[in-house]
Amino acid sequence: MYYWYVFNNRELLVLKTAGGDYEVPCTEECPVSGESAVLDVPVGDMICKAVMLKDKADITCGEWIPARRSLDVLSANHASNAFKALEMLDWNSQTLYCGHCGTRQVLKTKISKYCPQCEVETWAKLSPAVIAVICREDEILLVKSKTVRRDCYVLISGFVELGESLEECLHREVKEETGLKIKNIRYFGSQAWPFPRNVMVGYIAEYDSGELCFQEEEIESGGWFRYDALPQIPDRISISRQLIDAWVCEREKIARSH
């Protein structure tokens, strides 16, 4: 029996249990037909299956949810597996042919591909991005992004460029997007984010100097918000929210100790 992570584009097939929880299908055979790709996904000692459908199948046994909601409705393990499955499907579809000579590549291991012409093995690549709480005493910097279509305030984030360290990237992104300098950067944690194949690396940083001047192409609006008067912020599932919650918790402790 396998756990099946079945996707249609960025939607995941889930089943509702009698108790009202959600799970993924666990069967010997693929629970749907019309797949464009099936991959083995190694998870610890076991193998799960990732399936990408050509079209949304007519399903009678379950329902489709946006893949990012996996963290809301599935157990932490299944959500993590679903993210991994989605990343592997994306990697598979983006590397059908060798980028050097155009020859069709074959799977060498479950997580690597091989070009028979170049005789080169390549592994799946992730795009690292940094994200940070920027704080100034009781306040935190939050922005509304022009590129993320969500009606909430988010943290400053950006992709690491070639030749950059994570910390250099953070300094650059903050400077470019807000005009500010930051200091005392602390590592917080990281999160796999399969939209499409990223790892988000979270930091807490302090304001150092400068006046807010938002980058027009990226940021719609934003400003400093007190920890006890925050606007609409992301769901609990994202590292963005975990960072904000951790910082709010720190400020509340400081407030209580005074």
Ligand SMILES: [Zn+2]
């Ligand atoms: Zn090649």
